[in-house]
Amino acid sequence: MLAHRCSDCGVRDRSLCSSLTDEELAAIVPLGQHRHMARGDALLHEGDSPLVCANVQAGVLKIASVTRSGAESIVGLLYPGDFVGHPFAGTHEFDVVALTEVDLCVFPRLVFERMLGDHRRMEQMLLSRTLAELDRARGWLVQMARATAAAKVAGFLDDMAQRLVPSDCQRGLGLGIGARFDLPLSRGEIADLLGLTIETVSRQMTRLGAAGIIGLPGGRGIIVVNPAALAAAAQDS
Amino acid sequence: MLAHRCSDCGVRDRSLCSSLTDEELAAIVPLGQHRHMARGDALLHEGDSPLVCANVQAGVLKIASVTRSGAESIVGLLYPGDFVGHPFAGTHEFDVVALTEVDLCVFPRLVFERMLGDHRRMEQMLLSRTLAELDRARGWLVQMARATAAAKVAGFLDDMAQRLVPSDCQRGLGLGIGARFDLPLSRGEIADLLGLTIETVSRQMTRLGAAGIIGLPGGRGIIVVNPAALAAAAQDS
């Protein structure tokens, strides 16, 4: 049974809701709905008028667009605590699709806009986060524009490890040695995300494995054996 | 003599100020300062605490970061009407430098934050614009990840033409035939922006010229001879 009450919510302290007091939160709870998505389910479609805004409680989603040549291009990922939606806007440009089982806290767009009006701190936090997300996307731009295939793959794994793992070991001194997690993306999706081909991604991952930097325990499992070397590999121009 | 009064401001109807009535605007005028920048002047430095927020009145700026290998990477451009700054945040990640003569309307950050508090419509517009800018950056990501050098250069010129030219011919049916403008960037800066080398940019531009799609009247001038072909070239995978 999943958390339908904020007191049970795993991202109470990380999501936009962290800008609200318990009392404020109690007032808006009835406005939101819990929603579960299976892998592959779409929350929003490219070109839709954005009907909903949501907080990610658990799972990972991809933000993607389909080019006219048919290939999908992934432009970002959403992790627990992240916000999805486009308040005060008519359309939005990308598909949002679940990569894993996902739990969301969903608000109709107009309701969410009213909430922003009632809770200035939340609106400020959303603005600040969006600006930060913009900087993040721009950082990626540099990586996509300049980095070699090896650096892109290493950077992706490094980023993913930091996003997925420290939910437990509260972000202390970097990443624990031997951190293990499962990639929420297939090789093909990683290739889309990084602007590479499946073959190149596969080759680079085997290379990282052979170098002893990561372990590949079959399937989608990843073990970060040497976090420092992984981070370093991400920055070899 | 440049416009120091909002009634003379060239972007009154396009900037954040368009969310304000004339009366509201009159109230905040004394809080802002006009500022002029010469080519190469920096408004903000990477890692600074962001002291100011500003609207671009005229000119073009670049948003860039310097990689540890010393090369500069340009991640975005700012045009008249655009907003610069990072309210409610401690640091910001990029340099902002003038590419041409630039006129700005500058507010100290704390003053600007107070303004946002007093003018909800402006805050909403800023949020909406930031979300739109995020989508824009993500669209670029696709281009950077997948497009060929030819498509990147064509796309850049197409985008630049649409940003610089229609300030006159109010964005009617696309771009007028024979639109002429001067690039605010050197070949090297274009190369940085697109993640290419100077040589490749130069070659692709000569190719576009030889194909009769653009004219290159020397220096930084560009004539868009065949806008449709330019847009098409931007999308050849």
Next chain:
DNA sequence: CGCATGCTTTGATCGGCGTCAATGCCGGCC
């Protein structure tokens, strides 16, 4: 169990873009 299907890995070859190098063009300064 045996086969089919889809994902991943590995190998061989090709082409686009980066690199290195030389030349051309233009404005500034003596």
Next chain:
DNA sequence: GGCCGGCATTGACGCCGATCAAAGCATGCG
């Protein structure tokens, strides 16, 4: 005017990653 330094163009060559091709390896179904 003539020299000089910065930027742009053009050419020759090599390397990285895409492409084409084939062989593991899982999972599911008859």
